[in-house]
Amino acid sequence: xxxxxxxxxxxxxxxxxxxxxxxxxxxxxxxxxxxxxxxxxxxxxxxxxxxxxxxxxxxxxxxxxxxxxxxxxxxxxxxxxxxxxxxxxxxxxxxxxxxxxxxxxxxxxxxxxxxxxxxxxxxxxxxxxxxxxxxxxxxxxxxxxxxxxxxxxxxxxxxxxxxxxxxxxxxxxxxxxxxxxxxxxxxxxxxxxxxxxxxxxxxxxxxxxxxxxxxxxxxxxxxxxxxxxxxxxxxxxxxxxxxxxxxxxxxxxxxxxxxxxxxxxxxxxxxxxxxxxxxxxxxxxxxxxxx
Amino acid sequence: xxxxxxxxxxxxxxxxxxxxxxxxxxxxxxxxxxxxxxxxxxxxxxxxxxxxxxxxxxxxxxxxxxxxxxxxxxxxxxxxxxxxxxxxxxxxxxxxxxxxxxxxxxxxxxxxxxxxxxxxxxxxxxxxxxxxxxxxxxxxxxxxxxxxxxxxxxxxxxxxxxxxxxxxxxxxxxxxxxxxxxxxxxxxxxxxxxxxxxxxxxxxxxxxxxxxxxxxxxxxxxxxxxxxxxxxxxxxxxxxxxxxxxxxxxxxxxxxxxxxxxxxxxxxxxxxxxxxxxxxxxxxxxxxxxxxxxxxxxxxxxxxxxxxxxxxxxxxxxxxxxxxxxxxxxxxxxxxxxxxxxxxxxxxxxxxxxxxxxxxxxxxxxxxxxxxxxxxxxxxxxxxxxxxxxxxxxxxxxxxxxxxxxxxxxxx
Numbered sequence: 074x075x076x077x078x079x080x081x082x083x084x085x086x087x088x089x090x091x092x093x094x095x096x097x098x099x100x101x102x103x104x105x106x107x108x109x110x111x112x113x114x115x116x117x118x119x120x121x122x123x124x125x126x127x128x129x130x131x132x133x134x135x136x137x138x139x140x141x142x143x144x145x146x147x148x149x150x151x152x153x154x155x156x157x158x159x160x161x162x163x164x165x166x167x168x169x170x171x172x173x174x175x176x177x178x179x180x181x182x183x184x185x186x187x188x189x190x191x192x193x194x195x196x197x198x199x200x201x202x203x204x205x206x207x208x209x210x211x212x213x214x215x216x217x218x219x220x221x222x223x224x225x226x227x228x229x230x231x232x233x234x235x236x237x238x239x240x241x242x243x244x245x246x247x248x249x250x251x252x253x254x255x256x257x258x259x260x261x262x263x264x265x266x267x268x269x270x271x272x273x274x275x276x277x278x279x280x281x282x283x284x285x286x287x288x289x290x291x292x293x294x295x296x297x298x299x300x301x302x303x304x305x306x307x308x309x310x311x312x313x314x315x316x317x318x319x320x321x322x323x324x325x326x327x328x329x330x331x332x333x334x335x336x337x338x339x340x341x342x343x344x345x346x347x348x349x350x351x352x353x354x355x356x357x358x359x360x361x362x363x364x
Numbered sequence: 365x366x367x368x369x370x371x372x373x374x375x376x377x378x379x380x381x382x383x384x385x386x387x388x389x390x391x392x393x394x395x396x397x398x399x400x401x402x403x404x405x406x407x408x409x410x411x412x413x414x415x416x417x418x419x420x421x422x423x424x425x426x427x428x429x430x431x432x433x434x435x436x437x438x439x440x441x442x443x444x445x446x447x448x449x450x451x452x453x454x455x456x457x458x459x460x461x462x463x464x465x466x467x468x469x470x471x472x473x474x475x476x477x478x479x480x481x482x483x484x485x486x487x488x489x490x491x492x493x494x495x496x497x498x499x500x501x502x503x504x505x506x507x508x509x510x511x512x513x514x515x516x517x518x519x520x521x522x523x524x525x526x527x528x529x530x531x532x533x534x535x536x537x538x539x540x541x542x543x544x545x546x547x548x549x550x551x552x553x554x555x556x557x558x559x560x561x562x563x564x565x566x567x568x569x570x571x572x573x574x575x576x577x578x579x580x581x582x583x584x585x586x587x588x589x590x591x592x593x594x595x596x597x598x599x600x601x602x603x604x605x606x607x608x609x610x611x612x613x614x615x616x617x618x619x620x621x622x623x624x625x626x627x628x629x630x631x632x633x634x635x636x637x638x639x640x641x642x643x644x645x646x647x648x649x650x651x652x653x654x655x656x657x658x659x660x661x662x663x664x665x666x667x668x669x670x671x672x673x674x675x676x677x678x679x680x681x682x683x684x685x686x687x688x689x690x691x692x693x694x695x696x697x698x699x700x701x702x703x704x705x706x707x708x709x710x711x712x713x714x715x716x717x718x719x720x721x722x723x724x725x726x727x728x729x730x731x732x733x734x735x736x737x738x739x740x741x742x743x744x745x746x747x748x749x750x751x752x753x754x755x756x757x758x759x760x761x762x763x764x765x766x767x768x769x770x771x772x773x774x775x776x
Contacts, residue, residue: 076593077589077590077593080589080593081586081589081590083585084583084585084586084589085586087583087585088582088583088585088586091582091583188413193411193413193414193417194414194417194635195414195605195606195609195635197609197613197639197644199643199644200613200617205617207617207618207619213589214589214592214618214619215618216585216614216617216618216619217617218617219585219617219618285582287613288582288583288610288613288614288617289582289583289606289609289610289613289614290605290606290607290609290610290613291606292411292605292606293410293411293413294410294411294580295580295582295606297580298580298581298582299582329586330585330586333575333586333587333590334590338574338576340577340586341547341577341578
């Protein structure tokens with residue numbers, strides 16, 4: 074019995090960690106830029122496609138994955154910077170509805186750009202050779218790659234926290250998040266901060282895409298498979314909170330994987346049920362702030 | 365003002381020109397101004413476009429071959445394509461436009477059984493032929509079938525029965541079954557049919573677990589762990605395209621690969637198979653396809669693969685069905701000698717359709733082609749650089765419901 078539960082806990086955490094990586098950017102963008110970017114998952118998809126191109130054209134060896142891990146998120150970040158400059162700047166002051174419509178349109182545009190550049194077929198990249206194996210821990214078989222994914226979560230959370238709380242740049246970002254006008258009055262170049270934060274969020278989404286790619290496939294429509302889950306996580310954890318995104322991801326991942334043990338037919342509903350409960354009991358999320 | 369003589373001269377010249385031109389028309393040249401038109405509709409936008417791109421080259425090749433051998437009734441065949449956006453209302457609207465405005469003689473297409481159903485109902489009212497070679501629901505030829513609908517491919521029910529029979533043949537009568545399939549009508553229907561057919565052959569088989577992740581599921585770890593912790597001997601999965609790839613990758617990563625037998629009913633079509641190679645393929649797994657060309661070496665099959673590759677740079681998948689049916693339509697209309705739908709339908713019933721797989725009967729009672737489903741263990745395939753099902757077990761007519769069953773389903 075323990076074996077089964079432990080196995081499910083590990084699997085829930087690894088799923089959760091990938092969703093965390095995608096969601097953390099979404100949360101950041103909402104917290105600092107006050108924009109709900111529902112096209113965020115499209116950046117995740119773009120990261121996956123870029124990782125295929127990098128691994129494919131730099132030689133088909135599975136170890137090219139590490140090169141892709143560096144290059145693909147950077148590519149997505151650059152693309153994110155362009156999008157922020159051209160598309161998001163005009164809508165910061167606009168109504169939430171305009172933001173939703175624009176970012177929804179962005180989903181379609183990015184999807185079509187990908188179709189134009191990569192076609193309609195799906196792609197596959199391999200797990201890097203070092204991580205291609207399993208280890209038995211307490212009688213449960215764990216995949217190296219899943220452990221790697223689980224490790225990336227706290228690593229990214231730790232790094233983000235360090236940047237935000239231990240660097241000048243982080244202080245500036247927090248200042249802008251807390252009170253944009255005041256920060257601007259004190260001489261902070263708010264527009265630059267916004268662009269930077271958006272690029273960082275895109276980088277994270279691209280990283281999520283690159284990490285997920287060896288474990289599944291790269292295909293049009295993979296953005297849709299994670300969008301709703303990311304929103305559930307942000308709602309549970311609290312918009313704008315990094316720790317909240319982490320917590321929300323862990324809760325979501327565990328709810329799904331443990332729910333599978335209890336009621337397999339309803340397993341996909343568990344995340345939604347918890348989200349609904351949070352909205353009723355504490356609508357600003359576990360670690361969010363009431364506004 | 366022309367003089368008398370000049371006018372006469374012109375009349376003679378005109379007469380000679382007219383004579384010459386009628387002589388031309390009598391030569392066997394296709395009258396490009398009077399083509400016979402066929403319509404093709406499917407998703408040209410969105411992720412399902414992939415299946416469209418796997419089906420269209422077959423029709424294009426057929427049209428080319430038909431037109432180079434005299435066309436249909438001396439007229440060229442022209443193809444018009446429309447986007448149904450995977451939506452039934454759009455499909456019916458496009459079908460109306462094709463029939464009423466473009467005056468098509470028949471329509472081929474539709475990946476979605478939902479769209480196919482709507483278009484089929486419309487075409488029944490218009491008394492025009494409609495054929496699908498991707499949409500899988502058996503209901504299209506059973507409950508929803510009618511005189512004007514044809515299916516030149518396998519259907520989901522037959523595929524599940526075929527897979528069950530092949531599984532017993534290849535793996536032996538394994539008793540403990542596990543199901544991990546996508547949570548939608550097609551997935552549920554496939555499992556139900558497979559289980560029923562399997563139990564007929566292995567009456568004491570038991571289901572030790574079931575999982576229903578959604579289509580597009582990115583993480584199967586929980587399911588794989590559950591399977592490995594159960595006593596499952598045979599896992600049935602009808603995940604396809606990217607989902608089956610994901611499942612296999614994660615199964616390998618967790619060490620389940622090769623430990624339990626897997627029946628991946630829809631894991632053997634070419635779009636997935638091309639991703640299998642010696643470094644990455646599912647062990648102890650049977651997969652199936654209605655056209656595993658890599659394991660077929662008849663001259664007809666080889667020729668078809670070669671033609672499709674050299675002209676359209678694509679390897680066959682659903683193209684084989686659309687190709688075969690388009691050629692059959694041309695041959696039948698030529699034989700009947702007219703475009704009269706009733707006469708053509710009568711001639712199609714019971715006809716033997718020539719295909720790279722061999723001659724296949726279009727059954728008269730439901731217009732379902734007795735297309736075989738071929739199942740085999742995934743492994744190396746000589747002559748190709750990918751791995752795929754081979755040593756095929758072919759299950760054809762015997763896996764389709766009988767005409768009596770069809771009649772019962774069609775009773776109002």
